[in-house]
Amino acid sequence: MDALNGLMDGFATALTPMNLLYACIGVILGTAVGVLPGIGPAMTVALLLPITYNVEPASAFIMFAGIYYGGMYGGSTTSILLNTPGESSSVITALEGNKMAKAGRAAQALATAAIGSFVAGSIGTALLVAFAPSIANLAVKLGAPSYFAIMLLALVAVTAVLGASKLRGFIALFLGLAIGLVGIDGLTGQNRLTLGIPLLSDGIDIVVIAVAIFAIGEALWVAAHLRRRPVEVIPVGRPWMGKEDWKRSWMPWLRGTAYGFPFGALPAGGAELPTFLSYVTERKLAKKPEEFGHGAIEGVAGPEAANNASAAGTLVPMLSLGLPTNATAAVMLAAMTGYGIQPGPALFEEHGDLVWALIASLFIGNLLLLVLNLPLAPLWAKLLRTPRPYLYAGILFFASLGAYAVNLQWFDLALLLFFGLLGLLMRRFGLPTLPLIIGVILGPRLEIQLRQALQLGEGQWSTLFSEPVAVIVYVVIVLLFAAPYLTRLVRRTPQEA
């Protein structure tokens, strides 16, 4: 097997002392920012993008992978101990997890979340090894029309499927596409939308956009609404589980994984739907359904596993097609571009060593998280009490530093403030941030594919439908739009009959 050889090489790279150190830093940093309110893995990776100037790509991605998985762990700690989840993927965990914590079973809730995340993360990463290379193999053969269609699908899916309001999703998406237009057009060398400012000719750096939207926008929004009462954190000792807890947890872990991975791997995946489905399933299958709503361990085990499995699934389109479907993946792809590595189906062939080192480090990071985080849980609980003025002053400080370090000019800080205010506006009016970021990243690539497709097709629009894969993807896009109406029809029919 090619994949197994690649994976072995990957382990050889990831297990060098230096890279193990990066993995450790990654998982600890990731868990910390996952625990801390107002800052998440996407923003942390964005802030760390300056390290790509001086650190080997493999080491950087090993650290980013640790941050990515660590962020998932940290998020569950917050929702169990604080009951105010910041990330939509942890909302479901808070339902039962916080009830368990209030009933004095915080240690068991954290344990089932941590071990469930480990199980789901390991299985999910194994599935990633199984699927990603073959998908990439198929995708390499696709031409511009198919690739254009697939990117379109990713944009539409992220925008229309996730989030409450499609209108707001599309506004965010097109604002992102507009931001992506700024700069020199690659094919004609003409300035577009630069207002004659030479500094804008290279386009707006994705680091600046990501940090502004995620960090500055969030900090300003929190500042406008800062909770005036002190937070109530439930104290916790070292997580552990009794025999009964294990018996009740292992099936939900596996079922959660089965929900999470496929949803994560789909272009519109996300973790909301699989965590919700897992919760509903566990409630239905539970031997004591009356416990749900009062702290049932199954309601933590299943959704947490689903959450982590979907995180692993997200890496399938990212590594095999170069398509980001969540914010962290989007920023990691930006980091790849920073190294001059073109994300896309050719990644496995051209940079196999890097990709396999990243995948191997996911296995390692997952184990590190389990080993480190069970004993460290009380420390993470303490972290939740960080005085808020310092927390947000720190976020603004590092955000400014990260943006300033890109080009060492004040102009980037001005852009940071400008887009930070945009991020604030978006939160005020309920515009989702993910479609905007994905629009900024995919917009320019989408344009190039479209123009290349039409170049080869000599300007005939019909060329976009010249490949079977493209046609199938367009059908899927139409179905995505029609799905809500179709389900309404189907639901109505039995009643009328």
Add this chain to the structure above:
Amino acid sequence: MTDSPVIREGAPAPDAPDAAAAGPDRAQLGLAALVAAVGIFCIAGTWNVQAGFSGVDPLGPRFLPRVVGLALIVLAVLLAVATLRGDRGEAEEGEDVDLSHKPDWMTVAQLAGIFALNIALVDFLGWAITGALLFAGVARVLGSRTWIRDLIIGAVLSVGSFYAFYVGLGVPIPPGILDGIL
């Protein structure tokens, strides 16, 4: 614990949720106008861009800006109509966000001011100084009352990051007026 809806002392009812009944969200019309303006900018701003040879690049550099601009204008109209019909966005929630009281825009303005000050001074004073001021200023605005301690923490962070970037990453951050000292 906080299971019951939050009702603060002295205030009969939280302001923000109550406003839902009070007609359209006028501020959202401003958002619609902004979206439309960006759309118009996309189209007008690329009006004079020269297309290459049509044989090499049939679509040209003006196509996507026009599509994006047009879409933004249409979306802005849809948003305006939806707003007038009473549609409201769901303001984002979070760990430290308490939506039950009115937004405190004064704090936001102060933070933006500190930020602007950093932009204005960073070239002259250098990051090691403005970074420390940024940290202490933000902490102050958000309710910290220990000036000296905040400044010390800020200075440790900014000087530390200066050397971390210089030594660790090989990125020399301009020292500003501290040139020769750092």
